[in-house]
Amino acid sequence: MDGMSLDELRAEIESIDQELVELIARRTYVAETVADVKRERDLPTTDERQEERVMERAGENAQRFGVDDNLVKATFRLLIELNKVEQRDNR
Numbered sequence: 001m002d003g004m005s006l007d008e009l010r011a012e013i014e015s016i017d018q019e020l021v022e023l024i025a026r027r028t029y030v031a032e033t034v035a036d037v038k039r040e041r042d043l044p045t046t047d048e049r050q051e052e053r054v055m056e057r058a059g060e061n062a063q064r065f066g067v068d069d070n071l072v073k074a075t076f077r078l079l080i081e082l083n084k085v086e087q088r089d090n091r
Protein backbone atom coordinates (compact mmCIF):
# COMPACT_ATOMS: atom_id res chain seq x y z
CA MET A 1 0.00 0.00 0.00
CA ASP A 2 2.93 2.29 0.72
CA GLY A 3 3.77 4.50 -2.24
CA MET A 4 0.30 4.25 -3.81
CA SER A 5 -1.37 7.48 -4.87
CA LEU A 6 -4.69 8.64 -3.40
CA ASP A 7 -6.43 7.64 -6.64
CA GLU A 8 -4.86 4.18 -6.57
CA LEU A 9 -5.82 3.66 -2.94
CA ARG A 10 -9.40 4.71 -3.69
CA ALA A 11 -9.51 2.36 -6.67
CA GLU A 12 -8.43 -0.43 -4.29
CA ILE A 13 -11.28 0.51 -1.89
CA GLU A 14 -13.73 0.56 -4.82
CA SER A 15 -12.73 -2.95 -5.79
CA ILE A 16 -13.05 -4.19 -2.18
CA ASP A 17 -16.48 -2.50 -1.88
CA GLN A 18 -17.64 -4.39 -4.96
CA GLU A 19 -16.46 -7.68 -3.47
CA LEU A 20 -18.26 -6.85 -0.20
CA VAL A 21 -21.55 -6.28 -2.02
CA GLU A 22 -21.07 -9.52 -3.96
CA LEU A 23 -20.50 -11.41 -0.68
CA ILE A 24 -23.58 -9.79 0.91
CA ALA A 25 -25.63 -10.83 -2.13
CA ARG A 26 -24.34 -14.43 -1.80
CA ARG A 27 -25.10 -14.50 1.94
CA THR A 28 -28.61 -13.15 1.31
CA TYR A 29 -29.22 -15.72 -1.43
CA VAL A 30 -28.20 -18.63 0.85
CA ALA A 31 -30.35 -17.24 3.70
CA GLU A 32 -33.34 -17.15 1.31
CA THR A 33 -32.75 -20.83 0.59
CA VAL A 34 -32.56 -21.47 4.36
CA ALA A 35 -35.93 -19.68 4.62
CA ASP A 36 -37.41 -22.06 2.00
CA VAL A 37 -36.27 -25.08 4.05
CA LYS A 38 -37.73 -23.55 7.23
CA ARG A 39 -41.03 -22.89 5.49
CA GLU A 40 -41.21 -26.53 4.32
CA ARG A 41 -40.49 -27.78 7.85
CA ASP A 42 -42.70 -25.18 9.51
CA LEU A 43 -39.76 -23.81 11.54
CA PRO A 44 -39.60 -20.22 12.86
CA THR A 45 -37.56 -17.56 11.04
CA THR A 46 -35.38 -16.77 14.06
CA ASP A 47 -32.87 -19.29 15.39
CA GLU A 48 -31.16 -17.66 18.37
CA ARG A 49 -28.61 -20.44 18.91
CA GLN A 50 -27.49 -20.17 15.28
CA GLU A 51 -27.28 -16.37 15.62
CA GLU A 52 -25.04 -16.82 18.68
CA ARG A 53 -22.78 -19.16 16.69
CA VAL A 54 -22.57 -16.64 13.83
CA MET A 55 -21.75 -13.77 16.25
CA GLU A 56 -19.14 -15.80 18.10
CA ARG A 57 -17.48 -16.77 14.82
CA ALA A 58 -17.53 -13.11 13.72
CA GLY A 59 -15.70 -12.11 16.93
CA GLU A 60 -13.11 -14.89 16.49
CA ASN A 61 -12.48 -13.97 12.86
CA ALA A 62 -12.15 -10.28 13.78
CA GLN A 63 -9.42 -11.16 16.28
CA ARG A 64 -7.72 -13.45 13.78
CA PHE A 65 -7.48 -10.62 11.25
CA GLY A 66 -6.67 -7.92 13.82
CA VAL A 67 -9.79 -5.80 13.28
CA ASP A 68 -12.05 -4.31 15.93
CA ASP A 69 -14.49 -7.05 16.96
CA ASN A 70 -17.22 -4.55 17.90
CA LEU A 71 -17.19 -3.21 14.36
CA VAL A 72 -17.33 -6.70 12.86
CA LYS A 73 -20.05 -7.87 15.26
CA ALA A 74 -22.18 -4.76 14.60
CA THR A 75 -21.90 -5.48 10.87
CA PHE A 76 -23.00 -9.09 11.35
CA ARG A 77 -25.87 -8.05 13.66
CA LEU A 78 -27.13 -5.86 10.82
CA LEU A 79 -26.69 -8.61 8.20
CA ILE A 80 -28.63 -11.08 10.38
CA GLU A 81 -31.47 -8.59 11.01
CA LEU A 82 -31.74 -7.75 7.31
CA ASN A 83 -31.87 -11.46 6.45
CA LYS A 84 -34.67 -12.02 8.91
CA VAL A 85 -36.71 -9.10 7.53
CA GLU A 86 -36.24 -10.59 4.06
CA GLN A 87 -37.16 -14.12 5.26
CA ARG A 88 -40.33 -12.82 6.93
CA ASP A 89 -41.31 -10.83 3.83
CA ASN A 90 -41.13 -14.02 1.78
CA ARG A 91 -43.45 -16.01 4.06
Ligand SMILES: C=C(O[C@@H]1C=C(C(=O)O)C=C[C@H]1O)C(=O)O
Pocket residue numbers: 031034045046047048050051054079080081083084
Ligand atom coordinates in the same frame (compact mmCIF):
# COMPACT_ATOMS: atom_id res chain seq x y z
C1 LIG B 1 -30.16 -17.80 7.96
C2 LIG B 1 -30.81 -18.23 9.06
O1 LIG B 1 -31.91 -17.54 9.61
C3 LIG B 1 -31.74 -16.50 10.58
C4 LIG B 1 -30.62 -15.64 10.14
C5 LIG B 1 -29.33 -15.94 10.52
C6 LIG B 1 -28.15 -15.32 9.81
O2 LIG B 1 -28.36 -14.38 9.03
O3 LIG B 1 -27.02 -15.80 10.00
C7 LIG B 1 -29.11 -16.85 11.57
C8 LIG B 1 -30.14 -17.43 12.24
C9 LIG B 1 -31.57 -17.13 11.96
O4 LIG B 1 -32.10 -16.31 12.99
C10 LIG B 1 -30.44 -19.52 9.72
O5 LIG B 1 -31.24 -20.03 10.52
O6 LIG B 1 -29.36 -20.06 9.42
